[in-house]
Amino acid sequence: MIKYLNHKQQLINKRLSSLLVPTTSKHKTLYDSMNYSLLLEGKRIRPALFLIILEMLGVEAELYMDVACAIECIHTYSLIHDDLPCMDNDDYRRGKPTNHKIFGEAIAVLAGDGLLTYAFQLLVENQQVNASKKAQLVYLLSKAAGPSGMVGGQAQDIEAEEKNQSLKDLQIMDTCKTGKLLTVAVDMASYLAGSDILLQQTLHEFSIHLGILFQITDDLLDINSTLVSMGKDANRDTLLNKSTYVTELGVEGAQKMANQEAELALNSLSKINADTSFLKQLVHYILNRKE
Numbered sequence: 351m352i353k354y355l356n357h358k359q360q361l362i363n364k365r366l367s368s369l370l371v372p373t374t375s376k377h378k379t380l381y382d383s384m385n386y387s388l389l390l391e392g393k394r395i396r397p398a399l400f401l402i403i404l405e406m407l408g409v410e411a412e413l414y415m416d417v418a419c420a421i422e423c424i425h426t427y428s429l430i431h432d433d434l435p436c437m438d439n440d441d442y443r444r445g446k447p448t449n450h451k452i453f454g455e456a457i458a459v460l461a462g463d464g465l466l467t468y469a470f471q472l473l474v475e476n477q478q479v480n481a482s483k484k485a486q487l488v489y490l491l492s493k494a495a496g497p498s499g500m501v502g503g504q505a506q507d508i509e510a511e512e513k514n515q516s517l518k519d520l521q522i523m524d525t526c527k528t529g530k531l532l533t534v535a536v537d538m539a540s541y542l543a544g545s546d547i548l549l550q551q552t553l554h555e556f557s558i559h560l561g562i563l564f565q566i567t568d569d570l571l572d573i574n575s576t577l578v579s580m581g582k583d584a585n586r587d588t589l590l591n592k593s594t595y596v597t598e599l600g601v602e603g604a605q606k607m608a609n610q611e612a613e614l615a616l617n618s619l620s621k622i623n624a625d626t627s628f629l630k631q632l633v634h635y636i637l638n639r640k641e
């Protein structure tokens with residue numbers, strides 16, 4: 351799996367590094383700031399997931415590389431904004447100082463804004479996709495990233511600081527904040543591959559379990575890791591007094607739930623009549639991840 355994932359990461363990194371070029375030297379700082387965060391070593395899980403599903407469904411995935419990159423642009427914007435002093439106030443991300451530490455808060459806000467809007471430019475400029483498919487991709491991605499998705503989850507997170515959230519509320523928050531961008535990577539791939547409705551639903555169900563699994567392992571890593579292993583400040587959730595799967599269930603309970611979610615994700619895959627071996631390996635990779 352690691353080899354396959356690394357290959358996908360390399361392809362994504364190559365395309366990402368050629369995308370953002372300023373049209374005037376007057377905008378150089380903004381572009382430097384966007385490229386700084388975009389090109390740092392991220393795991394590229396969301397775009398890789400998108401490409402893996404396309405390939406599994408028999409589509410030449412590289413044709414849709416810019417759609418994959420659009421997802422990563424949105425993810426990177428969310429990290430830049432999440433790290434700002436008015437949000438989580440983090441000093442490190444992807445093993446390096448956060449965007450605002452290098453470029454200042456105003457440029458970091460604009461770099462996030464730039465990446466968010468550029469993602470949609472990338473989708474619409476795409477030559478591989480016809481107009482009606484573009485409209486559907488824009489709809490799916492904006493819905494997942496916007497107020498009914500990631501931004502909604504982030505707002506709930508901000509309001510919940512210093513308060514105890516029930517497990518149910520925590521699940522609503524994480525399904526939106528972390529889950530929706532993973533889910534939409536799967537939904538966009540199954541849509542582009544022209545999958546029938548049953549397969550789309552099964553893949554969607556798989557992605558929901560994968561999203562919860564990803565968040566639980568993130569919570570477990572937050573307490574068990576260091577700046578070096580995670581690439582960001584560890585133990586931030588405790589410092590910010592946030593409810594997480596670990597605070598609600600304890601380490602053992604959270605690990606048990608991670609195992610259950612991994613099982614449920616694998617169970618969804620078992621209903622699919624295609625070679626799901628890479629997706630199965632991705633589930634195990636996320637369950638056992640150390641970064």
Ligand code: GRG
Nearest residue numbers: 392393394395428429431432444501504528568
């Ligand atoms: C600011 C609108 C807005 C949203 C922020 C992504 C996010 C929402 C907050 C980040 C906080 C956080 C740690 C969420 C947990 C899951 C998560 C998104 C982790 C970071 O993603 P990875 O592990 O990071 O895929 P890399 O660096 O590998 O891309």
